[in-house]
Amino acid sequence: MDGTPPVPQQRKHPATPAGATPATPSPAPAGATPATPPPGPAGATPATPSPGPPDAARFAVLGPVRAWRGGEPLASGSPQQRALLAALLLREGRTATAPELIDAIWGEDPPSQALAAVRTYASRLRKVLAPGTLVSESGGYAIRTPAAALDVGLARGFAADADKARTAGDRTRARTFLNHALDLWDGEPLAGVPGPYAETERTRLAEWRLSLLETRLDLDLEVGNHAEAVSELTALTAAHPLRERLRELLMLALYRSGRQAEALAVYADTRRLLSEELGVDPRPELAELQQRILRADAELARAAEPAPAAAPATVRPAQLPATVPDFTGRAAFVSELSEILSAASTDGTVMAVSALAGIGGVGKTTLAVHVAHAARPHFPDGQLYVDLQGTDARAAEPEAVLGAFLRALGTADSAIPDTPEERAALYRSTLDGRRVLVLLDNAKDAAQVRPLLPGTAGCAALVTSRVRMAGLAGAHLVDLDVMSPEEALQLFTRIVGEERVAAERQAALDVVAACGFLPLAIRIAASRLAARRTWTVSVLAAKLADERRRLDELQTGDLAVKATFELGYGQLEPAQARAFRLLGLADGPDISLAAAAAVLDLAEHDAEDQLEALVDCSLLESAAPGRYRFHDLVRLYARACAERDEQPPSERGAAMSRLLDFYLATASGVYALERPGDRTVDHLAATRHAGIVFPDSATALDWLHREADCLLACARQSLGEEQIDRAVDLLLAAKDLAESGASSRAYERAAGAARDAARRLGNARAEGRARTTLTQTHLTAGRFDDADAEARVAMELGRAAQDPWTSANAPNERGIIAIYRKDHTDGERYLQQAIDAFREDGNRPGEASALCNLSRIHLALDRTASAVELARQGIEIYDRLGLELRLANGRYALGLALAQGGLTTQALAEFTQALDIFHNNRHRLWEGVTHFRIAEVHLAAGEAARAAAHAEQAIALRGIGGIWRRGTVLQVLGRALMELGQPDRARACWREALAIYEELGSAEAAEVRLLLAMSTPV
Secondary structure: OOOOOOOOOOOOOOOOOOOOOOOOOOEOOOOOOOOOOOOOOOOOOOOOOOOOOOOOEEEEOOOEOEEEEOOEEEOOOOHHHHHHHHHHHHOOOOOEEHHHHHHHHHOOOOOOOHHHHHHHHHHHHHHHOOOOOEEEEOOEEEEOOOHHHEHHHHHHHHHHHHHHHHHOOOHHHHHHHHHHHHHOOOOOOOEOOOOHHHHHHHHHHHHHHHHHHHHHHHHHHHOOOHHHHHHHHHHHHHHOOOOHHHHHHHHHHHHHOOOHHHHHHHHHHHHHHHHHHOOOOOOHHHHHHHHHHHOOOOOOOOOOOOOOOOOOOOOOOEOOOOOOOOOOOOHHHHHHHHHHHHHHHHOOOOOEEEEEEOOOOOOHHHHHHHHHHHOHHHOOOOEEEEEOOOOOOOOOOHHHHHHHHHHHOOOOHHHOOOOHHHHHHHHHHHHOOOOOEEEEEEEOOHHHHHHHOOOOOOOEEEEEEOOOOOOOOOOEEEEOOOOOHHHHHHHHHHHHOHHHHHHOHHHHHHHHHHOOOOHHHHHHHHHHHHOOOOOOHHHHHHHHHOHHHOHHHHHOOOHHHHHHHHHHHHOOOHHHHHHHHHHOOOOOOOEEHHHHHHHHOOOHHHHHHHHHHHHHOOOOEEEEOOEEEOOHHHHHHHHHHHHHHOOOOHHHHHHHHHHHHHHHHHHHHHHHHHOOOOOOHHHOOOOOOOOOOOOOHHHHHHHHHHOHHHHHHHHHHOOOOOOHHHHHHHHHHOOHHHHOOOOHHHHHHHHHHHHHHHHHHOOHHHHHHHHHHHHHHHHHOOOHHHHHHHHHHHHHHHHHHOOHHHHHHHHHHHHHHHHHHOOHHHHHHHHHHHHHHHHHHOOHHHHHHHHHHHHHHHHHOOOHHHHHHHHHHHHHHHHHHOOHHHHHHHHHHHHHHHHHOOOHHHHHHHHHHHHHHHHHOOOHHHHHHHHHHHHHHHHHOOOHHHHHHHHHHHHHOOOOOHHHHHHHHHHHHHHHHHHOOOHHHHHHHHHHHHHHHHHHOOOHHHHHHHHHHHHOOO
16 A cells, blocks of 8 residues: 555546636645634544445535435435535534524525425435435434535545644645545535525635645645646636735745746735735735745745656655675775765755765775665665766766656656756755765766755765866865775685685785776676686786786776776677677667667577676676666777677677667657657668567657667767668657657757768758758747758758658748748748648648648638638548547647637637647647647636636746747736736736847747836836
């Protein structure tokens, strides 16, 4: 069991009405008063009561008054009869006299036959309900049913459980209970029930729901979900403009989302509204919050970026590599570092950084891992580890490492921001309040390390590097030298065995001296000897003395490690040595078993045998089940061996070609699953190696995102003359990475490198495709000038190379650019050209895409009827081919056309279907854009609160397409806020949008300037 309370089975709720704002968890400052349920009868309802047997009667009043028996709805009669039922249910088993019921239903002016009517209603209910449910006693009536049979009783139990969980410090569980309670509301309580009693109870129950919401929002802010909370709080403050607690929460959520100007504007709007409506000033708590925001109170911003809902506080990564059982020596260093880590975990003001420096093979990683394991009890919230590959030509990018760390801490891929700065901020916020140890192994320099350091007390970082980290301010620096002769001999003895060393002590001293007292060299040499019982220590010493083993290099720096590697490599079987050489050629941070099998041209089980043999020889590491990686120095040595020993030399190129084929074939399969019928797959370069076949789209996407770093590294590494076409086509097949947010920047860099390489090689086909791919990445980021520059050249190259893919896709992209630039004539021409090219190629999905884009051009030209028809043509193609994901793009285009035609309900239905598909397929970009379009529709329909809520949801999807798209969303949000009577916050949104447009040189800047001018008080 995971400790999550069961979802209440009280009743099923209908879907949220179109356009309604869903309940979204939101945050609030610590110490807020918990929600208090309305008082119940004597003998309080137990927390989370059981709803009883499946055939028991169940009742609902938190919405329309309804009753069920055994899952079947029961007739509740006329409005007055429902009023009687509600009055009895809300007394929760207590008897109500006839006069009390008459007063509840009719108040001070009952009809002359009121008593007879009450008896008639009671008689009818008794026939409908189970025997013994409605009883008559003392001249009145009562309903005898378990508390859990009524939704109010269930809600009260969940609220009580939430209070207990919060008191115990379990915010996640408390939020879950509160959400269960809130889910029981189904619209207005006692909807349609007449009478003064129902009116009073309606008010009380609605107030209770608001109180529960505020508590849930309070908890959400405590765990860092501020960006997500802004949407709900914006809608709630619009619905309850005088409720200051909601305003306070909104200010805090905005401030922690990095929107300080808007947070202060909320206060200004509130102060003006309270003065105009009530003639009072904001309450002291609100005024104090404003002052804290003005002075940038550090405590107020303690969770300056949100921890996504998918990152529960219980996620505790344990990523440390295994410590070696025969760790030897370094006692002074172990004591020194352990003391620092212990202090960091207990001192509320310390975030410790210890940086170990030394030559390769000196034992930095072994020491750091040993100390980290010993310190684990001081860091109960987890330990993170990464090899930063600092000695590699392509050291790990901090943004990629941050993405991996965020995933390890529980953050969903869809919630990982795009930019390195946002990732670093979210990483620090996620660690806030936790005690986590971060081991950053093999760092290149201080610049690589800085974004990866925790930012709060209670956490600590251990850094290892070949260079001294003097640039890390405040870091505790440790310079690690080679072992002393005594420590080196002790390490050798622990691995080889006391008996063998004692018999040949001098030979053992010769061995460790020949190893330069480097721990890594000693460990490899000793492991070799331990694995060969027929060898003596003297045999090993003689081998190390042989100049053919380059033993003289053991005396100088890193070359000593190479000589030691030579010793291990020389003992490999031929097949193992070949695997060692060829696997070292790949640039990726690690390699999967399937990819390794492709490199070696072996079946997976045979490849696994070779890989595990290399692991046993300490020449390869098993990073995780089915994944392998080299230590950076070993990788360099493996490549040197490949240069020297691989015969014929062409096998090196063949191995990398097989890896490229594997990635291309597998990524093509992912593309085909996502977009069946798309001719792009038919235009990809042929491969000789089969890829992985996936059972479904979700599994395929999981593979693509998991392999993103390795796949893109392979593409960048394969830009030679013979492989450039396949490398570019790999990027086409993996285009989902460009729109995912998590890998979009790395994807763009790979596409740029591919373009440059194709241009140098004079390969028009590859260059045209690479430029078209870059066009798409620039468009996603709102860089329209850059996008058009690439697309213009791509069109020329497509014609020159007679490439049907580029000849169709490049004009399609230019048509999209023209839509944003409002160049409608050119846009129509480009899109018609794209449609003709797609049709000539038989690419029906491509044709549908261009038709939907042309629909938008017709919209801009006020040809609404033809715009609707074009979008429907696109949808018909997608639907006929069963292309669910592309169908979402078609519905998006149709929604735009219907909205402009004034068909609001139909437009919202199309957008809502598109939104669900985008969300389920993890297309965060289009999910955010669709929220933005829904906001526009609501705004045009005069539903400003709903418009603001959807605009905020678009903003909460960080990195949905660059700053230009953020500007467009802020512009719509400002309009909605202005209609909601929040002019100061509206102007804050417009000022930020204006700054974005001015930075980009966008034409929209003029419109925003006009909005600001018209809204600014004279």
